[in-house]
Amino acid sequence: xxxxxxxxxxxxxxxxxxxxxxxxxxxLSPIKPVKSVHVTQTFNPLSFASLPSIFTSPHVSSHKExxxxxxxxxxxxxxxxxxxxxxxxxxxxxGVNVQEIFDPGVSLGEVSFQLPNQQSRIAIELxxxxxxxxxxxxxxxxxxxxETNCVSESTCTSLAIVPFVQDAxxxxxxxGVEVAATFQIEQKRETTGSEWECLISDTPDxxxxxxxxxxxxxxxxxxxxxxxxxxxxxxxxSQFPQDDINEYKxxxxxxxxxxxxxxxxxxxxxxxxxxFVPGSLxxxxxxxxxxPYSMKPSSILHHGFRRRCLDxxxxxxxxxxxxxxxxxxxxxxxxxxxxxxxSRCIVPGIGLHLNALAIASRDNTNTKFETLLSGTQKPILPxxxxxxxxxxxxxxxxxxxxxxxxxERETDDVKNGVQLAEDASQASTNFVNEEFNQNSPKxxxxxxxxxxxxxxxxxxxxxxxxxxxxxxxxxxxxxxCIEPCSCQDCFNKPIHEDTVLATRKQIESRNxxxxxxxxxxxxxxxxxxxxxxxxxxxxARHKRGxxxxxxNCLKKYCECFQGGVGCSINxxxxxxxxxxxxxxxxxxxxxxxxxxxxxxxxxxxxxxxxNFEKTDILNTEEQNPAALPTxxxxxxxxxxxxxxxxKSKPPRSFITIGSSSGLYTGxxxxxxxxIRPQRIIEKRFQDxxxxxxxxxxxxxxxxxxxxxxSKRISPPQCEFGSTPGGARSGRKLILQSIPSxxxxxxxx
DNA sequence: GAGTTTGAAACT
DNA sequence: CAGTTTCAAACTC
Numbered sequence: 001x002x003x004x005x006x007x008x009x010x011x012x013x014x015x016x017x018x019x020x021x022x023x024x025x026x027x028l029s030p031i032k033p034v035k036s037v038h039v040t041q042t043f044n045p046l047s048f049a050s051l052p053s054i055f056t057s058p059h060v061s062s063h064k065e066x067x068x069x070x071x072x073x074x075x076x077x078x079x080x081x082x083x084x085x086x087x088x089x090x091x092x093x094x095g096v097n098v099q100e101i102f103d104p105g106v107s108l109g110e111v112s113f114q115l116p117n118q119q120s121r122i123a124i125e126l127x128x129x130x131x132x133x134x135x136x137x138x139x140x141x142x143x144x145x146x147e148t149n150c151v152s153e154s155t156c157t158s159l160a161i162v163p164f165v166q167d168a169x170x171x172x173x174x175x176g177v178e179v180a181a182t183f184q185i186e187q188k189r190e191t192t193g194s195e196w197e198c199l200i201s202d203t204p205d206x207x208x209x210x211x212x213x214x215x216x217x218x219x220x221x222x223x224x225x226x227x228x229x230x231x232x233x234x235x236x237x238s239q240f241p242q243d244d245i246n247e248y249k250x251x252x253x254x255x256x257x258x259x260x261x262x263x264x265x266x267x268x269x270x271x272x273x274x275x276f277v278p279g280s281l282x283x284x285x286x287x288x289x290x291x292p293y294s295m296k297p298s299s300i301l302h303h304g305f306r307r308r309c310l311d312x313x314x315x316x317x318x319x320x321x322x323x324x325x326x327x328x329x330x331x332x333x334x335x336x337x338x339x340x341x342x343s344r345c346i347v348p349g350i351g352l353h354l355n356a357l358a359i360a361s362r363d364n365t366n367t368k369f370e371t372l373l374s375g376t377q378k379p380i381l382p383x384x385x386x387x388x389x390x391x392x393x394x395x396x397x398x399x400x401x402x403x404x405x406x407x408e409r410e411t412d413d414v415k416n417g418v419q420l421a422e423d424a425s426q427a428s429t430n431f432v433n434e435e436f437n438q439n440s441p442k443x444x445x446x447x448x449x450x451x452x453x454x455x456x457x458x459x460x461x462x463x464x465x466x467x468x469x470x471x472x473x474x475x476x477x478x479x480x481c482i483e484p485c486s487c488q489d490c491f492n493k494p495i496h497e498d499t500v501l502a503t504r505k506q507i508e509s510r511n512x513x514x515x516x517x518x519x520x521x522x523x524x525x526x527x528x529x530x531x532x533x534x535x536x537x538x539x540a541r542h543k544r545g546x547x548x549x550x551x552n553c554l555k556k557y558c559e560c561f562q563g564g565v566g567c568s569i570n571x572x573x574x575x576x577x578x579x580x581x582x583x584x585x586x587x588x589x590x591x592x593x594x595x596x597x598x599x600x601x602x603x604x605x606x607x608x609x610x611n612f613e614k615t616d617i618l619n620t621e622e623q624n625p626a627a628l629p630t631x632x633x634x635x636x637x638x639x640x641x642x643x644x645x646x647k648s649k650p651p652r653s654f655i656t657i658g659s660s661s662g663l664y665t666g667x668x669x670x671x672x673x674x675i676r677p678q679r680i681i682e683k684r685f686q687d688x689x690x691x692x693x694x695x696x697x698x699x700x701x702x703x704x705x706x707x708x709x710s711k712r713i714s715p716p717q718c719e720f721g722s723t724p725g726g727a728r729s730g731r732k733l734i735l736q737s738i739p740s741x742x743x744x745x746x747x748x
Numbered sequence: 749g750a751g752t753t754t755g756a757a758a759c760t
Numbered sequence: 761c762a763g764t765t766t767c768a769a770a771c772t773c
Contacts, residue, residue, distance in 0.1 A: 464767065470757055471767045510758090547755065556770055557754045752772070759765065 459484045467492035468503045470514060475500070478515060518543055519563040545570030545583070553578035 460467060460474045460481060467474055467481050467490040474481045474492055480500075481492040491499050507514045520543050542560040545568055546553060552575045556562040560571060566581015567573055576583045 460768080462768065465757095469767080471769085473769080507757095514757095544756095549755075551754065551770095555754080557756090559756075562770090750773090752770100754770075755767100756769100757765100757767075760763085 460487050461485070462487040462490070464488075466490060468500065470507065475504075476515065513543065516543065518559055519565050540565040541568040541570065543570075546573050547571070548573040548576070552576065553583075 460472045462472045462485075465471045465475075467485075467487045470476045472481075472487070472492060474485060474487075480494055481487050481490045491503075493500075504515070519540050540563070542563055542565055544559075546558045546560045548558045548571075551557040551561075553561050553567055553571075553573050554577050558567075558573070558578065560567045560573075561578050561580065564580055567576050567578045567583030568581075569583060571583040573583060
């Protein structure tokens with residue numbers, strides 16, 4: 001990454017050093033002059049340009065992306081890497097030179113592997129420039145860097161770089177320490193070429209970079225990945241062909257190079273860099289990269305094809321259980337199945353707003369971790385695409401999305417107790433419901449869904465909206481319409497991607513939460529002092545509340561009811577009899593039971609919390625930190641088994657994220673993210689959840705600062721003032737959804 | 749399957 | 761911000 005300027009600078013420095021004056025000064029100073037070091041790359045937080053919005057159209061993204069990831073076949077070109085601003089090394093020479101730098105202030109990571117004998121060389125750079133434009137005015141920088149360009153002949157599977165900002169609270173990496181590692185490795189042995197290729201392809205996961213400022217968005221991802229269980233270091237090391245290493249040892253004994261390698265390994269171990277399963281980063285990135293409706297590379301190999309699904313945030317649902325075991329497993333899987341990434345589910349992200357940051361859930365991320373290698377995609381996102389096949393067209397993709405829920409993987413995950421995105425869980429629920437509902441006229445659609453696909457998909461029947469309005473369930477869910485849809489004049493197709501994105505953007509400008517999950521759920525209803533949630537009995541609530549006048553909130557016309565949640569004070573409904581909970585907080589009526597009274601004194605609201613819990617069948621899922629479904633992902637499943645299950649079609653846009661930890665789930669900071677998606681990203685996956693998403697984040701608190709009657713949600717400008725470190729009090733939140741996208745404006 | 753009802757979304 | 765219109769899902773027959 002030497003830039004001409006740098007070169008000039010260095011040359012000028014050299015002259016300066018050679019000057020008599022300099023020599024004189026040196027003679028006076030006890031400090032020994034040192035030859036100036038080039039700073040190959042210095043990524044200063046300040047230097048990071050604001051990140052573009054996540055929702056940038058894929059085209060744009062791809063364009064930008066190419067910059068970062070480089071795969072060149074030119075061995076001769078020295079690769080520079082420096083994390084600390086120092087020129088680390090360049091060597092073409094035989095031997096292995098591994099340098100690792102920890103530079104707290106620098107967020108740069110460049111990794112290069114030089115394989116002289118191999119054509120393949122991969123350099124990963126994490127420039128500040130990584131950007132996604134979501135187009136939203138406020139978007140914070142959400143660094144997303146993904147490069148999947150592989151020019152080299154060798155198999156370049158995927159590379160992803162994730163800027164990692166260390167969260168002090170997080171122990172993933174040493175506190176406050178950013179790790180930038182530069183590896184230059186030359187492989188002397190030609191015979192090992194294949195091995196290196198493998199290594200390279202796998203390494204992306206291992207690479208982690210911190211970006212002090214902008215990359216916070218990745219933090220969550222990384223942190224999540226950092227969960228105990230697997231270590232990156234070991235993984236990394238393991239990646240290296242053991243034979244080669246041994247040979248190296250033999251050859252380089254005493255050279256110090258070996259020591260360096262070991263040192264690096266130790267560092268990784270010490271830093272507990274873990275959970276990077278091969279492909280995970282890539283997935284993450286992919287997810288992020290994929291803006292809603294944007295095409296995501298399902299795999300590097302396959303990148304190039306477009307996914308049907310809109311990945312807004314792609315946060316995707318990830319498995320909730322991120323427990324180490326799962327991570328370990330995933331890593332194992334990855335290793336065992338190098339080629340598994342073919343079917344990735346990229347999802348998430350968007351929503352996210354995202355979908356799009358969404359990284360999904362970064363659940364997506366999680367999911368990805370697990371799924372990537374396994375080769376199975378998790379249904380996290382609506383967008384999950386199983387399709388590796390290039391042929392997968394829109395429909396295929398769409399179908400794949402639908403199917404995602406039904407995939408074996410999911411099933412397995414469920415068995416394992418892994419929580420998939422809520423989608424998945426909901427899907428299950430729906431599935432059950434469907435079972436009961438066979439009679440419903442509805443029939444084909446439902447049956448169809450059931451049959452195949454796990455109901456995640458939506459099929460619309462739009463006549464006039466061109467499927468470009470929220471009336472359209474597909475659009476609202478962030479997915480492209482597919483064949484099963486009965487829509488007319490549909491523009492919600494990949495071929496109209498630009499239109500879709502523009503429309504989406506417009507809608508979001510009007511209502512940033514338009515594509516966010518409508519139901520916000522928390523696993524733990526524990527009320528916080530001073531929090532409105534106290535009055536909110538249910539663990540989940542419709543973010544905006546309903547406005548039912550005639551249905552008494554007992555029919556699916558009511559979004560609250562449809563979403564399987566009780567009404568809240570946010571609702572403007574009349575004659576509320578919502579079986580899941582009255583808006584006044586009255587106890588939930590047993591299904592089919594009548595609520596006692598309509599608007600009870602708010603003081604009584606607390607009492608019902610317990611009852612609401614009943615509705616939360618997903619709790620177990622919530623336990624998992626996982627995923628957040630991004631908007632798109634959402635999936636249509638009701639949170640709970642609705643009493644009316646018959647016909648239950650998944651609720652349109654209810655995405656509840658249970659405790660699922662979405663990508664953004666973890667937020668220690670507690671700041672809300674609706675408005676600032678980036679923050680969400682920053683948040684740790686596991687424990688943190690944006691307040692909005694949290695249960696405690698009652699609409700009242702956040703979104704609904706507006707008048708109770710206001711239908712539209714204004715973007716929360718406010719930060720949900722909770723203190724960043726705010727006590728989470730053990731509450732798991734779930735964010736159901738993440739705002740479609742992260743805000744684009746840089747934090748500072 | 750057609751028609752009606754309903755309430756969210758969009759518009760004014 | 762409130763009122764009205766548009767829209768498509770939900771529902772009924």
